[in-house]
Amino acid sequence: MISSGIKRQKRVRFKLKKFNRAGFRFTVFRSLKNIYAQIIDDNKKQTLVSASSLEKALENKKKMDLSLEVGKLIAKRAIDKGIKEVYFDRGKYKYHGRVKMLAETARKEGLKF
Numbered sequence: 001m002i003s004s005g006i007k008r009q010k011r012v013r014f015k016l017k018k019f020n021r022a023g024f025r026f027t028v029f030r031s032l033k034n035i036y037a038q039i040i041d042d043n044k045k046q047t048l049v050s051a052s053s054l055e056k057a058l059e060n061k062k063k064m065d066l067s068l069e070v071g072k073l074i075a076k077r078a079i080d081k082g083i084k085e086v087y088f089d090r091g092k093y094k095y096h097g098r099v100k101m102l103a104e105t106a107r108k109e110g111l112k113f
Contacts, residue, residue, distance in 0.1 A: 009092035026086040071105025
């Protein structure tokens with residue numbers, strides 16, 4: 001039996017890849033304590049930019065604050081590499097809480113999706 005999280009992840013990724021073949025994928029992974037973000041080029045199967053809450057500069061903060069900082073960091077690194085437009089892959093997570101905070105912060109910092 002497949003869990004609802006796996007079903008959601010497959011559904012979301014299928015729809016995104018169907019309509020966004022040329023763009024870069026901005027994906028999020030969330031654990032109980034940390035949050036990770038990557039920008040992936042699916043054509044080359046390569047990670048272009050990444051950021052996580054495990055980096056030294058982001059230690060000892062609340063989880064929501066970590067999401068804000070990771071959103072700022074991923075947007076800054078992407079813009080420095082010349083990536084301005086991506087599509088957001090939330091994976092198996094609902095667009096809510098820490099995932100929403102990370103996405104909104106990345107938008108405010110200049111990423112378009």
